[in-house]
Amino acid sequence: MADDLGEGDPPVARQASTRRWTVLGGEEWVWVGLLAGIFGVLAAVGSLYLPANTDSMMYHLARVEHWIQNGTIAPFASHYLALVELSPLSEYNLAHLQLLSGTDRFDAWMQLTAAVVCIVGVSELVRLIGGSRWAQVTASVVCATIPSGVLLATSTENDYFAAATGVVLLVAAAAFSFERGWARRAIVVGCAAGVAYLAKGTMPVMVGPAALVLLVVAGYRRWGRDAFGDALEQVLGTVAAAVAAAVVAVAVVAGPFLVQNFELFRSPIGPVSKSTIISTYSPTGMAANVVHSVAANFDVGNGVAGVDTYLARLTLPPLHALFGAFGVSPHNPLFNFTSVGPSLNSFAVQNWTLFERLGDFGANPWDVTLMVVSLVGLIVAVVRGQGHGQGQGQGQGQVALALAFALTVGFVLFSAVARWSPFNVRYTLPVLVAWSAVIAYVLSRFRRSVGRVVLIGLVVACLPQLLDNANRPLVPTTAFEGPYLTAYFANHGTSIPPAQEAAIYQSVTTMVAQSSCRRVGLFDQVMYQFPLWVAFDHEHWHGRLFDWNVKNASRSLEPATPPCAQIGQVDPRYNTPDNGTVNAQLGNMTVSIDARDAGTIHTAVPRFASSASGVRVLPGGGWSLAAIGQDPLLGGRGSVYLFARTQERVQLRLVPAPTVPQPSLEVTGPSGAPAAVTRAKGQLEVDLRLRRGANRVGLVAGVSAQTSRRILVLTNVDVAPAGSSGP
Numbered sequence: 001m002a003d004d005l006g007e008g009d010p011p012v013a014r015q016a017s018t019r020r021w022t023v024l025g026g027e028e029w030v031w032v033g034l035l036a037g038i039f040g041v042l043a044a045v046g047s048l049y050l051p052a053n054t055d056s057m058m059y060h061l062a063r064v065e066h067w068i069q070n071g072t073i074a075p076f077a078s079h080y081l082a083l084v085e086l087s088p089l090s091e092y093n094l095a096h097l098q099l100l101s102g103t104d105r106f107d108a109w110m111q112l113t114a115a116v117v118c119i120v121g122v123s124e125l126v127r128l129i130g131g132s133r134w135a136q137v138t139a140s141v142v143c144a145t146i147p148s149g150v151l152l153a154t155s156t157e158n159d160y161f162a163a164a165t166g167v168v169l170l171v172a173a174a175a176f177s178f179e180r181g182w183a184r185r186a187i188v189v190g191c192a193a194g195v196a197y198l199a200k201g202t203m204p205v206m207v208g209p210a211a212l213v214l215l216v217v218a219g220y221r222r223w224g225r226d227a228f229g230d231a232l233e234q235v236l237g238t239v240a241a242a243v244a245a246a247v248v249a250v251a252v253v254a255g256p257f258l259v260q261n262f263e264l265f266r267s268p269i270g271p272v273s274k275s276t277i278i279s280t281y282s283p284t285g286m287a288a289n290v291v292h293s294v295a296a297n298f299d300v301g302n303g304v305a306g307v308d309t310y311l312a313r314l315t316l317p318p319l320h321a322l323f324g325a326f327g328v329s330p331h332n333p334l335f336n337f338t339s340v341g342p343s344l345n346s347f348a349v350q351n352w353t354l355f356e357r358l359g360d361f362g363a364n365p366w367d368v369t370l371m372v373v374s375l376v377g378l379i380v381a382v383v384r385g386q387g388h389g390q391g392q393g394q395g396q397g398q399v400a401l402a403l404a405f406a407l408t409v410g411f412v413l414f415s416a417v418a419r420w421s422p423f424n425v426r427y428t429l430p431v432l433v434a435w436s437a438v439i440a441y442v443l444s445r446f447r448r449s450v451g452r453v454v455l456i457g458l459v460v461a462c463l464p465q466l467l468d469n470a471n472r473p474l475v476p477t478t479a480f481e482g483p484y485l486t487a488y489f490a491n492h493g494t495s496i497p498p499a500q501e502a503a504i505y506q507s508v509t510t511m512v513a514q515s516s517c518r519r520v521g522l523f524d525q526v527m528y529q530f531p532l533w534v535a536f537d538h539e540h541w542h543g544r545l546f547d548w549n550v551k552n553a554s555r556s557l558e559p560a561t562p563p564c565a566q567i568g569q570v571d572p573r574y575n576t577p578d579n580g581t582v583n584a585q586l587g588n589m590t591v592s593i594d595a596r597d598a599g600t601i602h603t604a605v606p607r608f609a610s611s612a613s614g615v616r617v618l619p620g621g622g623w624s625l626a627a628i629g630q631d632p633l634l635g636g637r638g639s640v641y642l643f644a645r646t647q648e649r650v651q652l653r654l655v656p657a658p659t660v661p662q663p664s665l666e667v668t669g670p671s672g673a674p675a676a677v678t679r680a681k682g683q684l685e686v687d688l689r690l691r692r693g694a695n696r697v698g699l700v701a702g703v704s705a706q707t708s709r710r711i712l713v714l715t716n717v718d719v720a721p722a723g724s725s726g727p
Contacts, residue, residue, distance in 0.1 A: 190249025521548025578621025
């Protein structure tokens with residue numbers, strides 16, 4: 001793998017990159033055209049889909065909506081602290097994008113733009129470490145075909161955005177020089193480091209070692225062995241001043257956010273970040289986590305046949321044996337997120353074809369293989385070169401090797417310190433992107449035919465992710481069809497069909513929008529929060545949505561004025577509160593609205609209906625509305641609310657479930673006086689005189705001759721005109 005095997009331009013580290021790209025050869029333009037084709041497909045995919053990945057629904061886009069509503073990026077009370085504490089730069093950009101466009105339709109383009117920055121950035125990085133023009137083209141193609149990158153390029157996650165900031169930092173570090181103007185360059189490096197941290201809190205661990213090594217290389221280029229001679233004092237002074245300038249720049253860029261977190265959590269990082277870090281620094285546990293993270297990149301193939309399956313068979317068993325040698329359970333909560341895929345066996349050779357096409361997971365077997373081969377190849381080349389004195393080319397090989405070692409250290413540090421989860425594959429995308437430059441440098445030292453074969457193989461290998469992304473396929477599936485919110489739930493992965501879940505959210509938000517309430521509190525963590533904002537916007541509701549009754553460190557930021565409606569995500573056995581609110585529960589979502597604001601609601605709650613003109617009936621408190629399908633269960637004591645346009649007499653009918661022993665029932669009318677309950681044709685009937693507006697009817701279930709349980713099981717609650725006959 002010597003220099004005389006390379007083709008293309010000689011490596012000249014400081015040659016202008018713009019000149020190189022203007023003199024591309026025919027083959028190189030073919031590869032550039034292929035890159036354009038890949039991004040053309042990604043642009044089409046990004047245009048087809050609304051954001052739907054889980055993290056974006058939980059906090060990426062939800063925090064954007066809070067900022068836009070509040071008119072500030074200041075922290076706010078939240079049941080899920082990821083909305084407040086995690087690095088915010090990606091969401092800052094999304095907020096600007098949504099404010100300028102007025103829609104979330106273009107949100108995926110931020111990640112796609114970040115991918116373009118990575119493609120250009122790794123090309124410049126390989127040039128700066130001595131790569132040829134062919135190496136620059138190779139680096140761009142290697143980067144563009146990273147499978148997990150292809151999956152994430154059209155999402156609204158922040159991994160590719162973080163990778164772009166990491167590449168910018170490495171380019172700034174590789175271009176750094178202690179010659180004249182070093183102070184300005186140090187400030188640039190510091191700003192780039194601050195931006196990288198604001199993009200993702202893991203960047204200092206993953207990319208920091210590589211940036212530091214490149215800066216050390218810059219110092220060695222300036223002073224070499226002289227740094228240890230008479231000029232040591234001058235060298236140390238210059239280095240100290242450069243470090244100080246960079247640190248000040250980091251503080252200016254990232255300091256306000258870190259101070260904000262410290263004020264809230266008494267620490268630069270909060271509970272969510274701490275929960276991702278291993279709870280004990282055991283060498284065996286950390287080493288096992290590194291092996292586990294490597295194995296996740298080889299979860300490919302259908303488990304039966306094919307190149308990917310053979311690669312999985314070749315790598316996963318020995319990795320499993322190595323993992324087992326550390327004596328750590330793959331689900332030990334000290335080192336792993338047991339709540340994420342508790343039955344997942346990353347060391348199994350099985351059908352991974354769906355898993356490797358999911359953006360949250362993915363796998364990069366060929367890129368990881370090339371990383372290992374490149375590292376070994378560089379070590380061999382540098383060792384052999386030292387014996388043959390290859391001069392400048394050898395020095396450049398040493399820089400590439402130093403960068404490769406530093407990137408490996410970044411991967412190992414992150415994998416060792418972070419609690420393992422199958423999401424770690426996408427988390428390490430910034431490292432894989434930076435490695436593209438090293439892989440390209442090594443490939444360019446071989447005959448160009450070798451590089452062609454590798455690049456063609458990488459392009460073919462990423463086609464499933466490019467054309468059949470499981471979350472966003474080029475040809476949309478029926479999973480995206482249904483009510484307008486359906487697209488936001490298409491990737492939810494729960495047992496509830498996307499269209500059904502969308503309908504639940506729409507019904508809940510429609511009821512609030514129909515009421516006169518303009519302050520809605522989330523009384524617990526709603527996993528998919530962002531669709532609530534979308535639904536309220538669709539209803540043209542002009543109110544405030546905020547978290548209420550928060551129990552964590554952000555509770556001090558809770559608004560002083562309580563909400564008049566509350567929304568939550570609950571268990572099917574949830575009982576609605578009997579506190580002067582009307583309530584509905586649909587699936588796992590519940591809404592409670594102050595009865596004083598509910599008079600304008602005209603959306604019907606399942607099993608609650610009215611045939612009396614001008615009268616509507618809604619459940620009050622004490623109900624379990626989703627424990628048995630949609631049948632209402634009254635747990636001992638509760639209420640219903642009847643809303644009347646005028647004074648009138650009506651008949652309230654409660655239809656008990658057949659064959660179920662029922663308790664006795666006492667009813668209190670709107671005036672507070674007891675109302676007679678009669679049984680006719682298998683139903684309970686109560687004649688009531690209503691006044692105009694809201695009428696609360698109290699219900700109390702008691703012990704009967706048939707049962708000692710105080711649970712009234714109904715199939716329907718109806719209101720009919722007084723004197724009308726039953727069914």
